[in-house]
Amino acid sequence: MTQKIVPVVLAGGKGTRLWPLSRAAAPKQFIRFIGPKTLFQNTLERISDKARYEAPIILTNEDFRFLVAEQAREMEMKLSSIILEPVARNTAPAVAAAAVLVRNMFGEDAIMQIFASDHEIRADEIYFDCIDKAFAAAQSGKLVTFGITPTEPSTGYGYIEAGKDLGRGIFQVERFVEKPSAERARELVESGRFSWNSGMFMFPVSILLKEFAELAPEILEHANESVDRDVGDLDFTRLDGEAFAKCPDISIDYAIMEKTELAAVVPSSFRWSDLGAWNALWENNNKDADGNVVEAEATLINTQNSLVVSPHLHIAAQGLEGMAIVASEDAVYVGKLSDSQNVGQIVKALKASKKTQAMAEIHPTSYRPWGGYTSIISGDRFQVKRIFVQPGKQLSLQKHHHRSEHWIVVKGTAEVTVGETVSMLTENESIYIPLGAVHRLANPGKIQLELIEIQTGAYLGEDDIIRLTDDFGRN
Incomplete structure (x- = not known):
C-alpha cells in the first residue's frame, strides 16, 4: 500500500489542431513548441516530486511507445509502466484499465490522479494547493475533478456547476454542462457557479472500481480482461486487444462522473490551457514589447501581437498584426490568430489530395527504439535523412532489395557492419552500403551518434527492410 498519489498520464491522443508541427503520427504532447521541453515532458516534471508521487503509469498506443520511452529517458524519469492501448476507446476504458493496474x-x-499529457499548466503554489485539496477529498471517498476558474466565456470547453460546499475548498458537483453557445457561456460565467471542465481527476481506486461495477459494468468487465491477459513486450505492457476492443467508446465524464453521487470539484485558479489552437499558445506565453510570442530565429518589422514558431527556418515578417506563422521542416502555416481554431479545415483539405495527404499525417521526424531519423529531402531515386542513434543502441541486422546507402558521420562514433567486415567511423568519415549487403549500424559511444544517410535506388520505402536479427523483436 502506498501513501503517495499514483499518477496516470494519458498520452495516446492523436490530434492535428496545431498543424504543421502536430500531426497524427506526432501529436502535440510530444512536440516542443515553446522552450526546451514537450508538453508530455512538462507533465512528467509536474509529477517528479518523489515525496508526493509514485513513479507514473503512462497509457499510450503502439505508434507513440518509443516517443514516450525516449522523452522520459531524456528527463531521467523512472516510470512504473508504459501501457499500450491496442485500440482507441476514449477515456473511460483507459481509466478503468488504469484503475485495475x-x-x-x-x-x-x-x-x-489522471493527467492529460497535452495541457499547459503553471505548476505554482496555487496548483499544488489544489492537488492537496483533491487528495484529501479522494481520501474521504470522493471522485474529484478540477474545475478551472474561467477567464472568459469560452465555447470551447465543457462547464461544471459547483453545488453544496463540502468544506476545505471542495464542492459537490451539481451538474456538467456541454460546450455552450456564446450567449450561454456568458450566462454561466456571470453566475459565478461554473468552472471549465479540465479533464483532470483524482480517484480513490477502490471507490472508482465500485462505481464502474455499478454504473458501467461492461467497461469494467472488459478492462479487467484486457489487464488479466496483458503481454509484456520489452519495456512495454500490451493490453489484450480482443478484450479491450469490446469496451464501449465513451468518456469518463459520461460513463461515471455525470452519474455518480460521489463527484466533487476543486475550483482551481491556476493557469491552464488545453492548447487547442495556435491562439492559445500565443495567449499563454510571454510576449515581447510588441506583443509577439517568438520561438524561432526571426526578423520582424512592424509586426505586432503575432505568434512565430519555427524550429528550423529563419522567419522574416513585415507589417503583420494578430497573425500566426508556424513552420516545420516541410510546411508553413500562415493565418489569423483569431481563425486558428479552424486549422482543421486546412488539414482536411490536405488529406483530400494524394499529393499532400502524408503531410497531414506523417511528421518528417520518426522515432525508433534505437533513436530515429529526420527526412531532409527526397527526389526521383534518391533520399537524404539525418539518422540519430542513442548511446549503446544498434539497428537491426538488415538488408535492402532496392536501394544502396551512403553514411557520413557528423557526430559521435559509429560501428558499422557490412557483410563480415566491422568498421569504426568517427566524424567526417563515411562508408558505402551496397544494394543487398547485410549490414548493421551501432553506437558504441557515450554520446548520441548522428549521421547523414543518402539513399539511392528504384524504391526507397521503409518497408524495404529485411530484418535478420533485431534487439527489439521486430520482424
Whole structure:
C-alpha cells in the first residue's frame, strides 16, 4: 500500500489542431513548441516530486511507445509502466484499465490522479494547493475533478456547476454542462457557479472500481480482461486487444462522473490551457514589447501581437498584426490568430489530395527504439535523412532489395557492419552500403551518434527492410 498519489498520464491522443508541427503520427504532447521541453515532458516534471508521487503509469498506443520511452529517458524519469492501448476507446476504458493496474500494483487503498499529457499548466503554489485539496477529498471517498476558474466565456470547453460546499475548498458537483453557445457561456460565467471542465481527476481506486461495477459494468468487465491477459513486450505492457476492443467508446465524464453521487470539484485558479489552437499558445506565453510570442530565429518589422514558431527556418515578417506563422521542416502555416481554431479545415483539405495527404499525417521526424531519423529531402531515386542513434543502441541486422546507402558521420562514433567486415567511423568519415549487403549500424559511444544517410535506388520505402536479427523483436 502506498501513501503517495499514483499518477496516470494519458498520452495516446492523436490530434492535428496545431498543424504543421502536430500531426497524427506526432501529436502535440510530444512536440516542443515553446522552450526546451514537450508538453508530455512538462507533465512528467509536474509529477517528479518523489515525496508526493509514485513513479507514473503512462497509457499510450503502439505508434507513440518509443516517443514516450525516449522523452522520459531524456528527463531521467523512472516510470512504473508504459501501457499500450491496442485500440482507441476514449477515456473511460483507459481509466478503468488504469484503475485495475493501480490496484494490482499499489493496493486497493491507492489514490490515482489522471493527467492529460497535452495541457499547459503553471505548476505554482496555487496548483499544488489544489492537488492537496483533491487528495484529501479522494481520501474521504470522493471522485474529484478540477474545475478551472474561467477567464472568459469560452465555447470551447465543457462547464461544471459547483453545488453544496463540502468544506476545505471542495464542492459537490451539481451538474456538467456541454460546450455552450456564446450567449450561454456568458450566462454561466456571470453566475459565478461554473468552472471549465479540465479533464483532470483524482480517484480513490477502490471507490472508482465500485462505481464502474455499478454504473458501467461492461467497461469494467472488459478492462479487467484486457489487464488479466496483458503481454509484456520489452519495456512495454500490451493490453489484450480482443478484450479491450469490446469496451464501449465513451468518456469518463459520461460513463461515471455525470452519474455518480460521489463527484466533487476543486475550483482551481491556476493557469491552464488545453492548447487547442495556435491562439492559445500565443495567449499563454510571454510576449515581447510588441506583443509577439517568438520561438524561432526571426526578423520582424512592424509586426505586432503575432505568434512565430519555427524550429528550423529563419522567419522574416513585415507589417503583420494578430497573425500566426508556424513552420516545420516541410510546411508553413500562415493565418489569423483569431481563425486558428479552424486549422482543421486546412488539414482536411490536405488529406483530400494524394499529393499532400502524408503531410497531414506523417511528421518528417520518426522515432525508433534505437533513436530515429529526420527526412531532409527526397527526389526521383534518391533520399537524404539525418539518422540519430542513442548511446549503446544498434539497428537491426538488415538488408535492402532496392536501394544502396551512403553514411557520413557528423557526430559521435559509429560501428558499422557490412557483410563480415566491422568498421569504426568517427566524424567526417563515411562508408558505402551496397544494394543487398547485410549490414548493421551501432553506437558504441557515450554520446548520441548522428549521421547523414543518402539513399539511392528504384524504391526507397521503409518497408524495404529485411530484418535478420533485431534487439527489439521486430520482424
